[in-house]
Amino acid sequence: MTKRVAVIGAGPSGLAQLRAFQSAAEKGAEVPEVVCFERQADWGGIWNYTWRTGTDEHGEPVHCSMYRYLWSNGPKECLEFADYTFEEHFGRPIASYPPRAVLWDYIKGRVEKAGVRSWIRFSSPVRWVQYNEDKDNFSVTVQNLVDGHSYTEEFDYVIVASGHFSTPNVPDFEGLATFNGRVMHAHDFRDALEFKDKDLLIIGTSYSAEDIGSQCYKYGARSITCSHRTAPMGFHWPDNWEEVPLLTRVEKNTCHFKDGSSREIDAIIMCTGYLHHFPFLPDELRLQTGNRLWPLDLYKGIFWEANPKLMYLGMQDQFYTFNMFDAQAWYARDAILGRITLPDQEEMVRHSQVWRAREEKLEDDEQMIWFQGDYVQDLINETDYPSFDVEGVNKTFMEWEHHKHEDIMTFRNNAYRSLMTGNMQPAHHTPWLEAMDDSMESYLASS
Amino acid sequence: MTKRVAVIGAGPSGLAQLRAFQSAAEKGAEVPEVVCFERQADWGGIWNYTWRTGTDEHGEPVHCSMYRYLWSNGPKECLEFADYTFEEHFGRPIASYPPRAVLWDYIKGRVEKAGVRSWIRFSSPVRWVQYNEDKDNFSVTVQNLVDGHSYTEEFDYVIVASGHFSTPNVPDFEGLATFNGRVMHAHDFRDALEFKDKDLLIIGTSYSAEDIGSQCYKYGARSITCSHRTAPMGFHWPDNWEEVPLLTRVEKNTCHFKDGSSREIDAIIMCTGYLHHFPFLPDELRLQTGNRLWPLDLYKGIFWEANPKLMYLGMQDQFYTFNMFDAQAWYARDAILGRITLPDQEEMVRHSQVWRAREEKLEDDEQMIWFQGDYVQDLINETDYPSFDVEGVNKTFMEWEHHKHEDIMTFRNNAYRSLMTGNMQPAHHTPWLEAMDDSMESYLASS
Numbered sequence: 001m002t003k004r005v006a007v008i009g010a011g012p013s014g015l016a017q018l019r020a021f022q023s024a025a026e027k028g029a030e031v032p033e034v035v036c037f038e039r040q041a042d043w044g045g046i047w048n049y050t051w052r053t054g055t056d057e058h059g060e061p062v063h064c065s066m067y068r069y070l071w072s073n074g075p076k077e078c079l080e081f082a083d084y085t086f087e088e089h090f091g092r093p094i095a096s097y098p099p100r101a102v103l104w105d106y107i108k109g110r111v112e113k114a115g116v117r118s119w120i121r122f123s124s125p126v127r128w129v130q131y132n133e134d135k136d137n138f139s140v141t142v143q144n145l146v147d148g149h150s151y152t153e154e155f156d157y158v159i160v161a162s163g164h165f166s167t168p169n170v171p172d173f174e175g176l177a178t179f180n181g182r183v184m185h186a187h188d189f190r191d192a193l194e195f196k197d198k199d200l201l202i203i204g205t206s207y208s209a210e211d212i213g214s215q216c217y218k219y220g221a222r223s224i225t226c227s228h229r230t231a232p233m234g235f236h237w238p239d240n241w242e243e244v245p246l247l248t249r250v251e252k253n254t255c256h257f258k259d260g261s262s263r264e265i266d267a268i269i270m271c272t273g274y275l276h277h278f279p280f281l282p283d284e285l286r287l288q289t290g291n292r293l294w295p296l297d298l299y300k301g302i303f304w305e306a307n308p309k310l311m312y313l314g315m316q317d318q319f320y321t322f323n324m325f326d327a328q329a330w331y332a333r334d335a336i337l338g339r340i341t342l343p344d345q346e347e348m349v350r351h352s353q354v355w356r357a358r359e360e361k362l363e364d365d366e367q368m369i370w371f372q373g374d375y376v377q378d379l380i381n382e383t384d385y386p387s388f389d390v391e392g393v394n395k396t397f398m399e400w401e402h403h404k405h406e407d408i409m410t411f412r413n414n415a416y417r418s419l420m421t422g423n424m425q426p427a428h429h430t431p432w433l434e435a436m437d438d439s440m441e442s443y444l445a446s447s
Numbered sequence: 448m449t450k451r452v453a454v455i456g457a458g459p460s461g462l463a464q465l466r467a468f469q470s471a472a473e474k475g476a477e478v479p480e481v482v483c484f485e486r487q488a489d490w491g492g493i494w495n496y497t498w499r500t501g502t503d504e505h506g507e508p509v510h511c512s513m514y515r516y517l518w519s520n521g522p523k524e525c526l527e528f529a530d531y532t533f534e535e536h537f538g539r540p541i542a543s544y545p546p547r548a549v550l551w552d553y554i555k556g557r558v559e560k561a562g563v564r565s566w567i568r569f570s571s572p573v574r575w576v577q578y579n580e581d582k583d584n585f586s587v588t589v590q591n592l593v594d595g596h597s598y599t600e601e602f603d604y605v606i607v608a609s610g611h612f613s614t615p616n617v618p619d620f621e622g623l624a625t626f627n628g629r630v631m632h633a634h635d636f637r638d639a640l641e642f643k644d645k646d647l648l649i650i651g652t653s654y655s656a657e658d659i660g661s662q663c664y665k666y667g668a669r670s671i672t673c674s675h676r677t678a679p680m681g682f683h684w685p686d687n688w689e690e691v692p693l694l695t696r697v698e699k700n701t702c703h704f705k706d707g708s709s710r711e712i713d714a715i716i717m718c719t720g721y722l723h724h725f726p727f728l729p730d731e732l733r734l735q736t737g738n739r740l741w742p743l744d745l746y747k748g749i750f751w752e753a754n755p756k757l758m759y760l761g762m763q764d765q766f767y768t769f770n771m772f773d774a775q776a777w778y779a780r781d782a783i784l785g786r787i788t789l790p791d792q793e794e795m796v797r798h799s800q801v802w803r804a805r806e807e808k809l810e811d812d813e814q815m816i817w818f819q820g821d822y823v824q825d826l827i828n829e830t831d832y833p834s835f836d837v838e839g840v841n842k843t844f845m846e847w848e849h850h851k852h853e854d855i856m857t858f859r860n861n862a863y864r865s866l867m868t869g870n871m872q873p874a875h876h877t878p879w880l881e882a883m884d885d886s887m888e889s890y891l892a893s894s
Contacts, residue, residue, distance in 0.1 A: 051624045052617060054501050054508075054635055059614035059724040061501075061508060068624075127726060128575045128588065141575065143726070150729045167506035170499060177498045177515075180640035182629070188501055193627035194714075267641075277506040279574065279590070282597045 003032035005336060006140050006155040008280075010038035010120050011045015012107060012322050013313035014161035016329035018116040020385075023083065024333060027384075032156070032336065037142055039063060039125040043111065045163055047104040053188040058145040060125055063166045065187045065274075069219070069438045070100045073211050077396050077416040077425065079322040082386035084110040085420045090444070093421075095428035097412040099438040107322070126280045129158060131307060138310070157336055160278065161313040161325075164291065167277035170270055173203075175250035182267045186212055187274070192219035195267055201255055202226045203247055204271030205233045212269060214408065217241060218433055225255075225263055235408035276315065285310055291317045293368060294359035299348035301355075301375060302328050303335070308342055311335075319369050319397055320376050323388070327379035334383050369397045392419040409433050450479035452783060453587050453602040455727075457485035457567050458492015459554060459769050460760035461608035463776035465563040467832075470530070471780060474831075479603070479783060484589055486510060486572040490558065492610055494551040500635040505592040507572055510613045512634045512721075516666070516885045517547045520658050524843050524863040524872065526769040529833035531557040532867045537891065540868075542875035544859040546885040554769070573727045576605055578754060585757070604783055607725065608760040608772075611738065614724035617717055620650075622697035629714045633659055634721070639666035642714055648702055649673045650694055651718030652680045659716060661855065664688060665880055672702075672710055682855035723762065732757055738764045740815060741806035746795035748802075748822060749775050750782070755789055758782075766816045766844055767823055770835070774826035781830050816844045839866040856880050 007014045014036055025031045040063055042048050050064045075096045089109040123145040130139045138158045143150040168185035176183055186208040192215040200221050202213050205228045213224050217238055224241045232243035245258035256262045278286050289295035293316055297305050304310040311332045314325045334340040362368050373394040396416050403411035412432035415425045454461045461483055472478045487510055489495050497511045522543045536556040570592040577586045585605045590597040615632035623630055633655040639662040647668050649660050652675045660671050664685055671688045679690035692705035703709045725733050736742035740763055744752050751757040758779045761772045781787040809815050820841040843863050850858035859879035862872045
């Protein structure tokens with residue numbers, strides 16, 4: 001009987017999995033039946049923008065964490081698919097930091113070409129997954145939001161690709177209930193113009209803090225105060241931008257910080273990260289981890305060691321993104337197809353611990369990038385995913401870091417060489433700080 | 448063996464159910480084991496205020512739809528518990544439109560006195576409920592958010608008391624994605640001061656539209672525009688408040704309406720109602736209804752006709768609230784205790800259709816109030832819930848409607864007679880429009 005594979009989520013990771021199976025089928029392999037369950041009405045995961053926040057039209061949590069005017073915060077050369085280049089999609093080299101709509105178009109281009117849309121059941125959140133000891137398979141309970149119907153089907157494999165940048169981590173601070181303005185998480189940020197002429201407090205030092213702060217600066221916030229727990233971000237910020245220690249207390253519109261200073265604030269944006277959240281998984285199948293480069297319990301960063309017929313994609317903290325998900329998806333596929341034999345559980349655990357021990361010794365971004373590059377290389381060595389210049393990608397990441405530290409408001413004006421095609425990409429026609437229109441049309445316009 | 452009852456939710460309805468069983472036990476009855484599963488860390492349901500919006504600290508949807516400065520929008524005399532009066536709780540008569548904190552305190556007072564807190568498992572969302580044909584019982588799968596542990600237990604009865612004012616209904620309008628400000632649902636409204644000096648668009652004509660608009664007026668919004676689909680609310684609004692037809696299109700900050708007019712708007716608040724949302728229930732157990740006075744499929748508005756060991760509390764549209772939930776909870780309890788025998792399914796359906804036919808003929812608020820009063824009377828006639836003057840409550844509702852139409856900004860300055868104690872309640876020490884502090888201390892202060 002044909003094996004059945006459930007893929008949970010049709011974002012970059014889930015779509016990589018569909019493309020992996022389709023690419024094997026295209027080359028003549030017999031592949032299992034793959035059913036992808038996607039909560040949203042369209043594919044693309046967090047790249048599928050909505051103005052909505054909170055819950056969607058069906059009452060389900062909104063998946064999207066993106067905002068208007070979001071441009072890639074890293075060079076597209078570092079996330080390029082090895083089997084489908086930007087040049088193939090757009091017909092020519094394009095600038096290196098595309099806005100969201102451009103990247104969404106690119107993600108869609110590959111899977112449209114592959115013809116896998118019919119494998120996906122949209123508007124279909126997974127409610128519960130259960131492992132059936134007796135049958136050595138999984139029951140997956142799903143609800144169709146369009147007609148309300150819920151049903152359960154059995155699968156031999158389950159691949160969790162539901163992402164981990166959708167459920168906000170929102171800490172409490174003393175007095176927040178007295179604050180007389182908007183208190184929100186980056187997940188709900190949509191339009192920087194809401195904060196024009198406002199005094200803004202950003203909590204956190206992550207990519208969200210950097211980028212949402214920069215957005216608000218670009219679109220006219222009066223001042224930006226960034227509060228850090230451990231260390232400031234330390235970029236060269238504009239004059240109306242200041243970094244302060246941790247928020248200790250809020251009293252109406254006055255925010256107090258650990259160094260005894262205080263500020264009058266109009267809105268608070270928490271850029272405090274996301275939770276790995278799997279409300280559809282029972283204990284014995286549920287990954288429990290913080291956001292880090294080597295979560296435990298996943299052999300090769302993919303296989304649930306206690307039951308490797310359950311897999312996870314993209315659960316690591318990420319420098320590498322799309323092409324790392326590809327490397328994982330191809331590897332997962334080959335394990336399912338029997339092309340790769342997994343070791344026993346003891347060996348899987350031992351193997352993970354070696355990577356984890358190395359991860360724990362990493363001291364800076366540079367080392368972390370090389371670590372994740374090695375991981376990607378390790379995976380692609382064993383499958384037919386097109387080999388690419390991982391070292392070259394690592395070096396592009398280094399350049400990116402360098403450009404950010406040179407000037408956080410201009411780094412997106414740089415361009416890099418594609419590691420897939422070898423072609424130098426053009427600089428964008430307008431400096432990022434002056435480019436107010438984030439549409440694909442505007443980005444692709446020749447000047 | 449002791450029967451087991453699962454109650455889902457520890458808000459006003461769920462707590463009514465706990466109190467109903469405790470009150471029977473107090474009088475010597477043998478009662479089943481009652482386990483109440485509450486998603487939040489404390490009791491009170493939507494009355495349990497949080498500054499949070501979206502998802503909570505565990506990544507679960509925030510239940511609270513309340514906001515700072517919320518005062519009861521109806522007289523407390525219409526929702527008073529027959530077995531625990533306001534005068535018993537506060538030691539004296541108090542004014543008729545208390546702010547949220549006062550009502551929360553009152554709700555808690557009764558169940559603290561009853562000593563049922565230990566029946567509740569907090570931070571415990573129900574993930575899935577399944578009926579077991581072979582055992583004629585239910586499997587309830589729950590996750591403990593504190594330790595992450597999920598587990599399944601069996602129950603003879605399940606009572607769904609999870610509310611229906613927590614999952615927003617959020618329609619789409621053309622061009623919302625281009626709007627340059629906050630777009631939100633009433634569910635996420637927290638502090639009217641966020642909208643001081645703003646031009647505000649409110650969509651809808653429900654209680655939320657009335658009250659959130661009035662709040663924003665009170666706390667200094669520059670203008671309030673209310674957009675209706677069918678008919679304007681028609682109250683005597685202040686000068687900076689206007690009612691317009693339905694929003695047809697948004698273009699950046701310009702909102703266009705069906706009559707061809709347009710306005711420049713800073714923020715959009717959708718007061719567009721809530722969904723009955725039960726993501727933990729399979730098709731065959733899930734109530735599917737709009738918000739109306741007589742949803743079908745529930746015998747006596749309580750019992751799931753296809754399987755009456757499943758019950759629902761408080762799922763009706765509501766004039767009556769707390770004391771109606773009580774009437775339902777006492778009735779549900781007596782069915783479980785065998786004091787009331789339910790008819791067969793055919794008779795239940797027939798009975799519901801009679802009520803539904805009457806509901807469909809109701810023409811105005813007055814008729815609806817009498818309808819719901821009759822329903823409450825019908826339930827309390829058959830249990831030992833303390834009888835009370837339902838007709839008197841109906842008449843108080845009429846007075847309330849009259850006061851609102853007289854002046855929507857002053858109706859809360861009126862006072863009414865308790866139908867439970869017979870005592871006239873005092874007017875509040877400060878007119879609502881001038882009372883900026885919504886704390887319990889301020890409300891209970893003698894002047």
